[in-house]
Structures are given as C-alpha cells and as structure tokens.
Amino acid sequence: MSWWASDETHDPARTSWVESANGHGVFPVQNLPLGVFSPPTGDARIGAAIGEAILDLRACAAAGLFEPALAAACIEPSLNRLFGLPSVQRKSLRQRISHLLSDPVYRDQLTSHIFTASDCELHLPVRIGDxxxxxxxxxxxxxxxxxxxxxxxxxxxxxxxxxxxxxxxxxxxxxxxxxxxxxxxxxxxxxxxxxxxxxxxxxxxxxxxxxxxxxxxxxxxxxxxxxxxxxxxxxxxxxxxxxxxxxxxxxxxxxxxxxxxxxxxxxxxxxxxxxxxxxxxxxxxxxxxxxxxxxxxxxxxxxxxxxxxxxxxxxxxxxxxxxxxxxxxxxxxxxxxxxxxxxxxxxxxxxxxxxxxxxxxxxxxxxxxxxxxxxxxxxxxxxxxxxxxxxxxxxxxxxxxxxxxxxxxxxxxxxxxxxxxxxxxxxxxxxxx
Amino acid sequence: MSWWASDETHDPARTSWVESANGHGVFPVQNLPLGVFSPPTGDARIGAAIGEAILDLRACAAAGLFEPALAAACIEPSLNRLFGLPSVQRKSLRQRISHLLSDPVYRDQLTSHIFTASDCELHLPVRIGDxxxxxxxxxxxxxxxxxxxxxxxxxxxxxxxxxxxxxxxxxxxxxxxxxxxxxxxxxxxxxxxxxxxxxxxxxxxxxxxxxxxxxxxxxxxxxxxxxxxxxxxxxxxxxxxxxxxxxxxxxxxxxxxxxxxxxxxxxxxxxxxxxxxxxxxxxxxxxxxxxxxxxxxxxxxxxxxxxxxxxxxxxxxxxxxxxxxxxxxxxxxxxxxxxxxxxxxxxxxxxxxxxxxxxxxxxxxxxxxxxxxxxxxxxxxxxxxxxxxxxxxxxxxxxxxxxxxxxxxxxxxxxxxxxxxxxxxxxxxxxxx
Structure with a gap:
C-alpha cells in the first residue's frame, strides 16, 4: 500500500455532498485546490474548489470552523500567510476542509458559503514576490x-x-x-x-x-x-x-x-x-x-x-x-x-x-x-x-x-x-x- | 539662467537651521533625500536627511504640516505610496520640507522631530516590487x-x-x-x-x-x-x-x-x-x-x-x-x-x-x-x-x-x-x- 493511501483525504471512497465534485475528474474532494475568488456580490477572499463550486474559506474561518492560526491565514485576501505556515498546519487545513466537504452533517451550515464557480471571478492566488x-x-x-x-x-x-x-x-x-x-x-x-x-x-x-x-x-x-x-x-x-x-x-x-x-x-x-x-x-x-x-x-x-x-x-x-x-x-x-x-x-x-x-x-x-x-x-x-x-x-x-x-x-x-x-x-x- | 535656478529649493543662498546641513556637501538643504528610518526608540517611518540629522516626516504629517494627500503618504512605513503620487505633488512636498527646514520660525516646533542620523537605523526605502x-x-x-x-x-x-x-x-x-x-x-x-x-x-x-x-x-x-x-x-x-x-x-x-x-x-x-x-x-x-x-x-x-x-x-x-x-x-x-x-x-x-x-x-x-x-x-x-x-x-x-x-x-x-x-x-x- 502506498504511504498516501493511509491519508483519509485521498480515500477513493470519499465523496462530497457537493454533488458536482463526485466523478469530477479535476476538482473531486480528493483535490481541494486553494485560490482567491470574488463571489458575484462580494470582495476577494480565499476559497477551495470543489467540483463546479467554491467553498468560501474566509466564511468558514469567521464561523469558527478552523483553529486560530488557520483562521487568521484564511481571512487574508491572498494565500501568502497560509503558505508561510509550517506544512503540518497546511496539512491540517486540508484534512479539515476534506472533512467539512465530505461529511453531510455540515451541508446545511455550509450551503451559504458555497458559490457556483462560473458565477465567480478568480484572482491571482498570492501576491507574487519574485x-x-x-x-x-x-x-x-x-x-x-x-x-x-x-x-x-x-x-x-x-x-x-x-x-x-x-x-x-x-x-x-x-x-x-x-x-x-x-x-x-x-x-x-x-x-x-x-x-x-x-x-x-x-x-x-x-x-x-x-x-x-x-x-x-x-x-x-x-x-x-x-x-x-x-x-x-x-x-x-x-x-x-x-x-x-x-x-x-x-x-x-x-x-x-x-x-x-x-x-x-x-x-x-x-x-x-x-x-x-x-x-x-x-x-x-x-x-x-x-x-x-x-x-x-x-x-x-x-x-x-x-x-x-x-x-x-x-x-x-x-x-x-x-x-x-x-x-x-x-x-x-x-x-x-x-x-x-x-x-x-x-x-x-x-x-x-x-x-x-x-x-x-x-x-x-x-x-x-x-x-x-x-x-x-x-x-x-x-x-x-x-x-x-x-x-x-x-x-x-x-x-x-x-x-x-x-x-x-x-x-x-x-x-x-x-x-x-x-x-x-x-x-x-x-x-x- | 538655468531653469532650475528659479526654483527656490535650489537657491544656493538658502541655509538650514539644522546647522550641520550648511556646507555639508552631501545632504545640504538643497538635497533633501527621502528614506525610511527607525529612531533609537521607535518603529520605522519616512524621513528626510538634512546634514547629520533626519527629519521625521511621519511626525510632520501627524502635526498637520502637510496637505492631506502628502500626509497620507508620509505616514506609511515605506515610500511606495508617495512614489505613486503625481510628480506635482511630490514636488510640493519637496518645497514644503525645504521651507520647514530653512525658515527658523519652525525650529522650536520641529526640534522634537529631528534625530541624529548616527543614532538611527536606516531601512530599505520602499517595498521593491520588481x-x-x-x-x-x-x-x-x-x-x-x-x-x-x-x-x-x-x-x-x-x-x-x-x-x-x-x-x-x-x-x-x-x-x-x-x-x-x-x-x-x-x-x-x-x-x-x-x-x-x-x-x-x-x-x-x-x-x-x-x-x-x-x-x-x-x-x-x-x-x-x-x-x-x-x-x-x-x-x-x-x-x-x-x-x-x-x-x-x-x-x-x-x-x-x-x-x-x-x-x-x-x-x-x-x-x-x-x-x-x-x-x-x-x-x-x-x-x-x-x-x-x-x-x-x-x-x-x-x-x-x-x-x-x-x-x-x-x-x-x-x-x-x-x-x-x-x-x-x-x-x-x-x-x-x-x-x-x-x-x-x-x-x-x-x-x-x-x-x-x-x-x-x-x-x-x-x-x-x-x-x-x-x-x-x-x-x-x-x-x-x-x-x-x-x-x-x-x-x-x-x-x-x-x-x-x-x-x-x-x-x-x-x-x-x-x-x-x-x-x-x-x-x-x-x-x-
């Protein structure tokens, strides 16, 4: 068994209550890429792509769903601060997002923090230094x-x-x-x-x-x-x-x-x-x-x-x-x-x-x-x-x-x-x- | 007469009440270079070099000595915002600083905003993009x-x-x-x-x-x-x-x-x-x-x-x-x-x-x-x-x-x-x- 197979975020059996993610091929719940987007009537914020949708991570942070260091990084308008955290913390964010998007118990709470990707504008994910x-x-x-x-x-x-x-x-x-x-x-x-x-x-x-x-x-x-x-x-x-x-x-x-x-x-x-x-x-x-x-x-x-x-x-x-x-x-x-x-x-x-x-x-x-x-x-x-x-x-x-x-x-x-x-x-x- | 000679900031007869500036050769009152410095017990701020001293421009801004757009730029921790202003505004800042440092009427008011340069730490003047x-x-x-x-x-x-x-x-x-x-x-x-x-x-x-x-x-x-x-x-x-x-x-x-x-x-x-x-x-x-x-x-x-x-x-x-x-x-x-x-x-x-x-x-x-x-x-x-x-x-x-x-x-x-x-x-x- 490959080492990564013991990581539940890669479990092939894991699905998301965001239905477009299942069998998506690009952004299934096993991917969870990070970016910065603006919803139709809002400013730029950090999000994670899930199927044809985007989860608003700033809103998740504001709702108390992340531990303090991660929440502080996720309310920024770019990924720079999050990237500056130790990898163990970035991994814990991945595990947390995977859990939130796969466990149906969070569906009702998170529905208002999910946007249709095609309605959103995507920005540079970071302020690029060099x-x-x-x-x-x-x-x-x-x-x-x-x-x-x-x-x-x-x-x-x-x-x-x-x-x-x-x-x-x-x-x-x-x-x-x-x-x-x-x-x-x-x-x-x-x-x-x-x-x-x-x-x-x-x-x-x-x-x-x-x-x-x-x-x-x-x-x-x-x-x-x-x-x-x-x-x-x-x-x-x-x-x-x-x-x-x-x-x-x-x-x-x-x-x-x-x-x-x-x-x-x-x-x-x-x-x-x-x-x-x-x-x-x-x-x-x-x-x-x-x-x-x-x-x-x-x-x-x-x-x-x-x-x-x-x-x-x-x-x-x-x-x-x-x-x-x-x-x-x-x-x-x-x-x-x-x-x-x-x-x-x-x-x-x-x-x-x-x-x-x-x-x-x-x-x-x-x-x-x-x-x-x-x-x-x-x-x-x-x-x-x-x-x-x-x-x-x-x-x-x-x-x-x-x-x-x-x-x-x-x-x-x-x-x-x-x-x-x-x-x-x-x-x-x-x-x- | 050269065009610049009509600009009073270049007037060779102009001297400063900061006495080390007169005959300084590098930073006389005709120069007035801009930078970012920390005084012995303070954080980084914008200043102008004058002889062997530095005038604290953030303090000048806070004291109401600059017009609003210049004051807003001078309270920043780097020169980026000031550089982004039209040159006519940057020129007016130069004229204002030259006036403040040459007219003895400002001496008492500004003495607490003047630091000995050798006591200060100098930083990068701007956040360098590229x-x-x-x-x-x-x-x-x-x-x-x-x-x-x-x-x-x-x-x-x-x-x-x-x-x-x-x-x-x-x-x-x-x-x-x-x-x-x-x-x-x-x-x-x-x-x-x-x-x-x-x-x-x-x-x-x-x-x-x-x-x-x-x-x-x-x-x-x-x-x-x-x-x-x-x-x-x-x-x-x-x-x-x-x-x-x-x-x-x-x-x-x-x-x-x-x-x-x-x-x-x-x-x-x-x-x-x-x-x-x-x-x-x-x-x-x-x-x-x-x-x-x-x-x-x-x-x-x-x-x-x-x-x-x-x-x-x-x-x-x-x-x-x-x-x-x-x-x-x-x-x-x-x-x-x-x-x-x-x-x-x-x-x-x-x-x-x-x-x-x-x-x-x-x-x-x-x-x-x-x-x-x-x-x-x-x-x-x-x-x-x-x-x-x-x-x-x-x-x-x-x-x-x-x-x-x-x-x-x-x-x-x-x-x-x-x-x-x-x-x-x-x-x-x-x-x-």
Missing part, C-alpha cells in the same frame, strides 16, 4: 538549442546546473485576462538594423508553476532533504514569448521584453498534499547522467521527484469560435520530461543563500515530450515557423494570431487514486496597441 | 565583452537595445547589512566537471539605482516624452557578483545565482527634483551612433539625460581597519559613461506593455570610465584576476576577500549649484556558511 523561470524541460532545451546551435544543442552546464533566470512578477495574470500583442525591436532577415513594431512571432510556452510555501533567511540555503517543506503546490503557467524580439535582444544577458509583457497562470493552487499520490520516479534523468552534485542529490527525491501529470495544449481561433468548433489539440505529453525535480530547483535557487519568500513563483520552463505531438511551444511544433499547423477551420498557424485563445490543462492519474487536474490556464490574444 | 538590471555602461560592456569575446566585445544589438534583465528583489538590502560569501557551482580551469563551494571570485559592481515613481498599466507603454513622470530618484547600487559562478551558469539565459545572493543599496532616495541642476548632455552617446529608434528618441532627453555625478569606490580590508588606515580608493569616474538615459531605460522597459509599479528598482549596470582608474568592478581593474591591486596595508586584491568592506559614493556638482551627494552604499563581506 518570479523565477527554470529550463528543466530537456527536450525543449534540445529542440530550441538545435535551432540556435545545430551541432551543440545542449550546453555543457545543462546536466549540472538547473538553469534558471529571473522573470517579471508584476505582469503575471490569472486565466481569462486578455493578452495584448507586444511591440518591440526585431531585426528582419537580411537587414543590418532593427525595426520596432508588433511581434510577428508570438508564441506560448507550456510550463508548470511551482508555488513556494515557507521561505528561507538570506544567507541560509535550503538543504535538498528539507525542500519539501518549501513546496506549496502547482499551477499551469503560459510563459507567452515574442520569438523575434527574443532572438534580437537575448544576448548576452538573457530574455527580457520577449517574455515580461504577460504571463498567464491557472488560478488554483493544487497543493503538494493533493499531488502526493501522483509522485513518480524521474524518467527524464537516468541515474549517473551524470550523478547530481551532492547538494542536489537525494535518493528519496530521485525515487518520487516527478509527477504523473498529462499536459495538453489546445488552440481556439476566432474563426473556430464563431463556427462553434471545439478547441484543437496542439499537443499532449507527460510532465515527467523534466530533467530536474521541484526539490532540486528549490535547493539550487537557495544554494547561494538567495532567500525565497512565501508566494514566490517558479516556472519549470517549457515542458516538451520527445516527439512533435508533445512539443510545448509553436516554435518547436512549427520548426521555427517552417511547418504551419493545419486547423479544422482550414486555417494554419506557425505562431499565435490575434483572437487566438491558448488553453493549457493537466490531469493526474495513478493506480488506486482518484484522478485530479490542475484546472485550465487560458487567455486570448488581442491586437497590438 | 528589480531590473540594465547594462548601459558602455565601457564596462566593452571591457567585459573583451574578456569573453576578444574580437567582438560589443554585440550587434548593444547600440539599439538598452540591454536589461530581471534580477532578484528579495535579496536587496540597505547599507551596512553584511554580505555572506555565496557558494555555488564553478568549473575549475582544465576540469570537465564543476565543483560546489564558496566563490573564489567575489566582486562588486558600481551602479546607480533608479527608483520608479508612478507606474503604467499592463499593455500601456510609457512614451519617452512622458518618462520623467515615472522617475522618482537615484541611489547607489552594489550588484555583488560571483564571477566564477557567473562564467559557468550564465549561458544561455543570463546571470542567476552569481548575482541574486545579495545586492546593496544606499538608503536615501535622492529625488529627480534634487538632481535637476546636475542634468547634462549625454557624452557617452554621440548623436547618430546610430540614431535611436523613434520610440527611444527625445531631443530634450538627449540634451540633459545624463548626470554630472562623480562616482567613487573605496575598499577597507579588515587589516586596514585594525591598523586605523583610511579606505583605499579603487576608482573614480563620471556617471555619464552611460550609453542610455534613465528615460530611455524606463521607456524601453515598458515598450512591450510591461507594467512598472511605484517602488520598482532599475539598476544601470556597472558604470566604468574609459580608463582603469575609473573601472567599476575588480574584474575590470584586475583584468580578470591577472593584475592584483596593491593596497597601503601591503595586501593585494584581485577579488573581494572576507572582511573587506566596499564603499560606493557619488557627488554631484554643477556651476551655480550647491553640491550634493547620494550618501554611501557600503557593506562588509563575511565568510561563507
């Missing part, structure tokens, strides 16, 4: 590296250093906020000088977002064996990218305006606890390929550092929407194509003493499967714009056009566990200003 | 580029794109917070594999920090002709760097752990208004070298986009401190060796719609003069570690050692104006953990 994007999708690194350096796609540091760089926190938005096509400098082929104007190579990047729970003091690294304490949960992340701006600006200090105009995240934090049944060994990193340096090595992490998540990207163009066509699937693949684990990213990031804070966001970098059907960006799918994708509407796409909506989803499944999902990360592109 | 570091020191770019690419030091984008990248906001500290030597991966010469341990090439970088005042909405760029409205003021910034970590990690996405372990800033914000007399034409960028793209071009900015600031770096080793020796000057040079102006940096950063927010910090990147006496980092002064500096203590330095203190200062002077300074940015290095 945002860091990694580059752990090894197939993506190979695919992109091959376009820039055909004979040497993977740089010598890749298998030693979890490569990462800082991104922009202020321009991260939740699902359903429109993305304005950015303008910037690009150098047309054959020209010696750049021009300024709307990007002609707008792309998405399929990533997982990693939420940091408790932080570390400046100068005090996180040991790999302690990293679990600092991992709050996952979301989906679309790292929108302007490839023509990127190609011209990125040397020598890395991507800047090509990336920081907008990033979209799915609004629900699927917690580390909810993901426990879906932890698997790291298939993308063979042992001794090379062996990680000691500060990044932990046998337990190697044994279940990856996630049994299936990722999908869909595209819905304006024409498809008008014609009533369903979104077209651009790719599907496993999230396990990550060369470095969440714990290795957290540990590496703090290994020089850099202080992480509750509510920081780390991106994995684009996650691509080894073959085209699972590539995580149009840059890869279209081979740098060479081979456009044919859509059911008769349209073709080498890059993202105005009016297009990109939809990322992820579902987790494991033997003996009830399947869950991360929800969706979606946004539509509007024309340049 | 931190971006630029690379506008063209001689630094040349010097460093030459070490990596002898035949091609300046990349083709340099004279079109104000190159920048995102840095870490959480690890920025004010002066006098010790810097712990970071550990990390480096690849020893001749080795195929990296090792992990304390950096052997710790360096400083001499930069100016640019504080963002009012922000812009996501998707709405700042026009170059509106950029002044978004510039709150300057500080000094030491972008501590671990060169061996940097060399190994920085490709392909830029510096990360080599930089984000600690950055030190001077605690006083010297405002755009205080700097008005010291604006000069941009000597580092000849016109049409090439001409900037239209979105970065503004004749007025070209005419006075630079600052008549002289920068200095001093080193005080533990041995020198014990021997009672004065700090040794490592370099001195003009801040005008910047290829791009503050307004061009603000405009470029937002040109893709990226939203800046009040209290964001932009670094200029290392500012080096054309010759060795004005180089802004030990990497440049020592020629990549080849030529150590000889110190009066008999010691030598190719990079920064434990116990060393690095002190950055800047002074502004202009014909007809009272000289001011930015204060000092200083921190001592402690051994690795």
């Amino acid at each position: 945002y860091t994007d990694f580059y752990v999708g090894i197939h993506h690194a190979n695919n992109v590296g091959r376009q820039f350096r055909p004979d040497n796609p993977l740089l010598p540091n890749y298998k030693y250093v979890p490569i990462g760089y800082h991104g922009r926190a202020s321009s991260i938005r939740p699902s359903d906020v429109a993305v304005r096509r950015p303008s910037g400098q690009r150098k047309p082929a054959g020209s010696d000088t750049p021009v300024f104007g709307p990007t002609e190579r707008l792309d998405y990047e399929l990533e997982l977002g990693i939420w940091v729970s408790s932080g570390n003091e400046l100068g005090e690294p996180i040991a790999i064996t302690d990293a679990a304490e600092h991992f709050a949960g996952l979301c989906l992340l679309n790292d929108w990218s302007a490839r023509d701006l990127q190609a011209w600006e990125y040397q020598p200090l890395g991507p800047f305006l090509a990336k920081n105009f907008h990033s979209t995240i799915s609004p629900w934090v699927v917690t580390a606890e909810a993901l426990a049944p879906f932890r698997i060994a790291q298939p993308a990193r063979p042992e001794d390929d090379p062996r990680p340096l000691p500060y990044l090595h932990d046998a337990a992490d190697q044994a279940h550092g990856a996630f049994a998540l299936t990722l999908e990207v869909h595209l819905l163009t304006a024409k498809m929407r008008e014609a009533g066509l369903a979104p077209y699937r651009l790719s599907t693949g496993p999230a396990s194509s990550m060369y470095w684990t969440v714990h290795q990213m957290l540990t590496h990031h703090s290994s020089n003493g850099c202080n992480l804070t509750p509510g920081d966001l780390l991106g994995t970098g684009t996650i691509s499967a080894p073959t085209r059907g699972g590539f995580g960006s149009l840059l890869e799918i279209s081979g740098g714009g060479q081979t456009a994708v044919k859509l059911p509407s008769g349209e073709v796409r080498a890059f993202v056009e105005d009016g297009d909506e990109i939809i990322l989803t992820a579902s987790a499944s494991a033997p003996g566990a009830v399947a869950i999902g991360l929800g969706s990360c979606r946004a539509q592109v509007t024309p340049a200003r | 931190y971006t570091d630029f690379y506008v020191g063209i001689h630094h770019a040349n010097n460093v580029g030459r070490q990596f690419r002898p035949d091609n030091p300046l990349l083709p984008n340099y004279k079109y794109v104000p190159i920048g990248y995102h840095g870490r906001a959480s690890s920025i500290r004010p002066s006098d917070v010790a810097v712990r030597r970071p550990s990390g991966q480096r690849k020893p010469a001749g080795s195929d594999t990296p090792v992990f341990g304390p950096t052997e090439r710790l360096d400083y970088e001499l930069e100016l920090g640019i504080w963002v005042s009012s922000g812009n909405e996501l998707g709405e760029p700042i026009a170059i002709t509106d950029a002044a409205e978004h510039f709150a003021g300057l500080c000094l910034l030491n972008d501590w760097s671990a060169r061996d970590l940097q060399a190994w990690e920085y490709q392909p996405l830029g510096p990360f752990l080599a930089k984000n372990f600690h950055s030190t800033i001077s605690p006083w914000v010297v405002t755009a208004e205080a700097l008005a007399p010291f604006r000069i034409a941009q000597p580092a960028r000849p016109e049409d070298d090439p001409r900037p793209l239209p979105y970065l071009h503004d004749a007025a900015d070209q005419a006075h986009g630079a600052f008549a600031l002289t920068l200095e770096v001093h080193l005080l080793t533990a041995k020198m401190r014990e021997a009672g020796l004065a700090p040794y000057r490592l370099s001195t040079g003009p801040a005008s060796s910047m290829y791009w102006t503050v307004h061009q940096m603000l405009t470029h950063h937002s040109s893709n719609g990226c939203n800046l927010t009040p209290g964001d910090l932009l670094g200029t990147g290392t500012i080096s003069a054309p010759t060795r006496g004005g180089f802004g980092s030990l990497l440049e002064i020592s020629g990549g570690g080849q030529t150590a500096v000889k110190l009066p203590s008999g010691e030598v330095r190719a990079f920064v050692e434990d116990g060393d203190e690095i002190i950055l200062t800047a002074s502004a002077s202009a014909p007809g104006a009272v000289a001011i300074g930015l204060g000092s940015c200083r921190a001592q290095v402690t051994p690795a953990r």
Whole structure:
C-alpha cells in the first residue's frame, strides 16, 4: 500500500455532498485546490474548489470552523500567510476542509458559503514576490538549442546546473485576462538594423508553476532533504514569448521584453498534499547522467521527484469560435520530461543563500515530450515557423494570431487514486496597441 | 539662467537651521533625500536627511504640516505610496520640507522631530516590487565583452537595445547589512566537471539605482516624452557578483545565482527634483551612433539625460581597519559613461506593455570610465584576476576577500549649484556558511 493511501483525504471512497465534485475528474474532494475568488456580490477572499463550486474559506474561518492560526491565514485576501505556515498546519487545513466537504452533517451550515464557480471571478492566488523561470524541460532545451546551435544543442552546464533566470512578477495574470500583442525591436532577415513594431512571432510556452510555501533567511540555503517543506503546490503557467524580439535582444544577458509583457497562470493552487499520490520516479534523468552534485542529490527525491501529470495544449481561433468548433489539440505529453525535480530547483535557487519568500513563483520552463505531438511551444511544433499547423477551420498557424485563445490543462492519474487536474490556464490574444 | 535656478529649493543662498546641513556637501538643504528610518526608540517611518540629522516626516504629517494627500503618504512605513503620487505633488512636498527646514520660525516646533542620523537605523526605502538590471555602461560592456569575446566585445544589438534583465528583489538590502560569501557551482580551469563551494571570485559592481515613481498599466507603454513622470530618484547600487559562478551558469539565459545572493543599496532616495541642476548632455552617446529608434528618441532627453555625478569606490580590508588606515580608493569616474538615459531605460522597459509599479528598482549596470582608474568592478581593474591591486596595508586584491568592506559614493556638482551627494552604499563581506 502506498504511504498516501493511509491519508483519509485521498480515500477513493470519499465523496462530497457537493454533488458536482463526485466523478469530477479535476476538482473531486480528493483535490481541494486553494485560490482567491470574488463571489458575484462580494470582495476577494480565499476559497477551495470543489467540483463546479467554491467553498468560501474566509466564511468558514469567521464561523469558527478552523483553529486560530488557520483562521487568521484564511481571512487574508491572498494565500501568502497560509503558505508561510509550517506544512503540518497546511496539512491540517486540508484534512479539515476534506472533512467539512465530505461529511453531510455540515451541508446545511455550509450551503451559504458555497458559490457556483462560473458565477465567480478568480484572482491571482498570492501576491507574487519574485518570479523565477527554470529550463528543466530537456527536450525543449534540445529542440530550441538545435535551432540556435545545430551541432551543440545542449550546453555543457545543462546536466549540472538547473538553469534558471529571473522573470517579471508584476505582469503575471490569472486565466481569462486578455493578452495584448507586444511591440518591440526585431531585426528582419537580411537587414543590418532593427525595426520596432508588433511581434510577428508570438508564441506560448507550456510550463508548470511551482508555488513556494515557507521561505528561507538570506544567507541560509535550503538543504535538498528539507525542500519539501518549501513546496506549496502547482499551477499551469503560459510563459507567452515574442520569438523575434527574443532572438534580437537575448544576448548576452538573457530574455527580457520577449517574455515580461504577460504571463498567464491557472488560478488554483493544487497543493503538494493533493499531488502526493501522483509522485513518480524521474524518467527524464537516468541515474549517473551524470550523478547530481551532492547538494542536489537525494535518493528519496530521485525515487518520487516527478509527477504523473498529462499536459495538453489546445488552440481556439476566432474563426473556430464563431463556427462553434471545439478547441484543437496542439499537443499532449507527460510532465515527467523534466530533467530536474521541484526539490532540486528549490535547493539550487537557495544554494547561494538567495532567500525565497512565501508566494514566490517558479516556472519549470517549457515542458516538451520527445516527439512533435508533445512539443510545448509553436516554435518547436512549427520548426521555427517552417511547418504551419493545419486547423479544422482550414486555417494554419506557425505562431499565435490575434483572437487566438491558448488553453493549457493537466490531469493526474495513478493506480488506486482518484484522478485530479490542475484546472485550465487560458487567455486570448488581442491586437497590438 | 538655468531653469532650475528659479526654483527656490535650489537657491544656493538658502541655509538650514539644522546647522550641520550648511556646507555639508552631501545632504545640504538643497538635497533633501527621502528614506525610511527607525529612531533609537521607535518603529520605522519616512524621513528626510538634512546634514547629520533626519527629519521625521511621519511626525510632520501627524502635526498637520502637510496637505492631506502628502500626509497620507508620509505616514506609511515605506515610500511606495508617495512614489505613486503625481510628480506635482511630490514636488510640493519637496518645497514644503525645504521651507520647514530653512525658515527658523519652525525650529522650536520641529526640534522634537529631528534625530541624529548616527543614532538611527536606516531601512530599505520602499517595498521593491520588481528589480531590473540594465547594462548601459558602455565601457564596462566593452571591457567585459573583451574578456569573453576578444574580437567582438560589443554585440550587434548593444547600440539599439538598452540591454536589461530581471534580477532578484528579495535579496536587496540597505547599507551596512553584511554580505555572506555565496557558494555555488564553478568549473575549475582544465576540469570537465564543476565543483560546489564558496566563490573564489567575489566582486562588486558600481551602479546607480533608479527608483520608479508612478507606474503604467499592463499593455500601456510609457512614451519617452512622458518618462520623467515615472522617475522618482537615484541611489547607489552594489550588484555583488560571483564571477566564477557567473562564467559557468550564465549561458544561455543570463546571470542567476552569481548575482541574486545579495545586492546593496544606499538608503536615501535622492529625488529627480534634487538632481535637476546636475542634468547634462549625454557624452557617452554621440548623436547618430546610430540614431535611436523613434520610440527611444527625445531631443530634450538627449540634451540633459545624463548626470554630472562623480562616482567613487573605496575598499577597507579588515587589516586596514585594525591598523586605523583610511579606505583605499579603487576608482573614480563620471556617471555619464552611460550609453542610455534613465528615460530611455524606463521607456524601453515598458515598450512591450510591461507594467512598472511605484517602488520598482532599475539598476544601470556597472558604470566604468574609459580608463582603469575609473573601472567599476575588480574584474575590470584586475583584468580578470591577472593584475592584483596593491593596497597601503601591503595586501593585494584581485577579488573581494572576507572582511573587506566596499564603499560606493557619488557627488554631484554643477556651476551655480550647491553640491550634493547620494550618501554611501557600503557593506562588509563575511565568510561563507
């Protein structure tokens, strides 16, 4: 029996009196992701998704249903304070919510604290302090590296250093906020000088977002064996990218305006606890390929550092929407194509003493499967714009056009566990200003 | 007569009843920088530096000495709200403080709101949202580029794109917070594999920090002709760097752990208004070298986009401190060796719609003069570690050692104006953990 099976919050037999949760596939009572929402006539507050509904955790706190430390965190307008609590307290909140939503005795008391999700507005779940994007999708690194350096796609540091760089926190938005096509400098082929104007190579990047729970003091690294304490949960992340701006600006200090105009995240934090049944060994990193340096090595992490998540990207163009066509699937693949684990990213990031804070966001970098059907960006799918994708509407796409909506989803499944999902990360592109 | 000479806050004849301010050279009544401090027995609050003293602006606000919008901003524990006000209101605060500190009629009323600066603790002046570091020191770019690419030091984008990248906001500290030597991966010469341990090439970088005042909405760029409205003021910034970590990690996405372990800033914000007399034409960028793209071009900015600031770096080793020796000057040079102006940096950063927010910090990147006496980092002064500096203590330095203190200062002077300074940015290095 898996260790998580003894945790009643994962009991496959557990159902909820919120009937839409049972057999929901994304937000059953075994998931219970956390977020911040506004009901139709109210301000922003913390909630938990349950089927097609949201439980108002601020109202639960006010009703005396949580112990004091949890109640104090749940009345805040963001998850930062809750993330700053020790994991044992965050686990007890999960157990409590699971109990409240599964035991019918609470049904009458909680009915007024349950809202229909489609009536609510979802916000960023935290005030994001710093945002860091990694580059752990090894197939993506190979695919992109091959376009820039055909004979040497993977740089010598890749298998030693979890490569990462800082991104922009202020321009991260939740699902359903429109993305304005950015303008910037690009150098047309054959020209010696750049021009300024709307990007002609707008792309998405399929990533997982990693939420940091408790932080570390400046100068005090996180040991790999302690990293679990600092991992709050996952979301989906679309790292929108302007490839023509990127190609011209990125040397020598890395991507800047090509990336920081907008990033979209799915609004629900699927917690580390909810993901426990879906932890698997790291298939993308063979042992001794090379062996990680000691500060990044932990046998337990190697044994279940990856996630049994299936990722999908869909595209819905304006024409498809008008014609009533369903979104077209651009790719599907496993999230396990990550060369470095969440714990290795957290540990590496703090290994020089850099202080992480509750509510920081780390991106994995684009996650691509080894073959085209699972590539995580149009840059890869279209081979740098060479081979456009044919859509059911008769349209073709080498890059993202105005009016297009990109939809990322992820579902987790494991033997003996009830399947869950991360929800969706979606946004539509509007024309340049 | 210069336009600023009609502004009474710059009147060279104006003196303060705080006598240490008169002839102070750094914080005379013509400067009035803003910061956040704690007096010996009190909590953090906003203040203005005046000579060797600090005026408590929260107390002034509580005493009804400011108009309501300014009073509401001055009772906050950081400058963010004040920075978010229109510049006309920030200017009126400057005029009011100048009046209060120069007219002796206020002496008795304000004496209890004046603290001796050396008794106070200085904090970060703002809650920093996002931190971006630029690379506008063209001689630094040349010097460093030459070490990596002898035949091609300046990349083709340099004279079109104000190159920048995102840095870490959480690890920025004010002066006098010790810097712990970071550990990390480096690849020893001749080795195929990296090792992990304390950096052997710790360096400083001499930069100016640019504080963002009012922000812009996501998707709405700042026009170059509106950029002044978004510039709150300057500080000094030491972008501590671990060169061996940097060399190994920085490709392909830029510096990360080599930089984000600690950055030190001077605690006083010297405002755009205080700097008005010291604006000069941009000597580092000849016109049409090439001409900037239209979105970065503004004749007025070209005419006075630079600052008549002289920068200095001093080193005080533990041995020198014990021997009672004065700090040794490592370099001195003009801040005008910047290829791009503050307004061009603000405009470029937002040109893709990226939203800046009040209290964001932009670094200029290392500012080096054309010759060795004005180089802004030990990497440049020592020629990549080849030529150590000889110190009066008999010691030598190719990079920064434990116990060393690095002190950055800047002074502004202009014909007809009272000289001011930015204060000092200083921190001592402690051994690795």
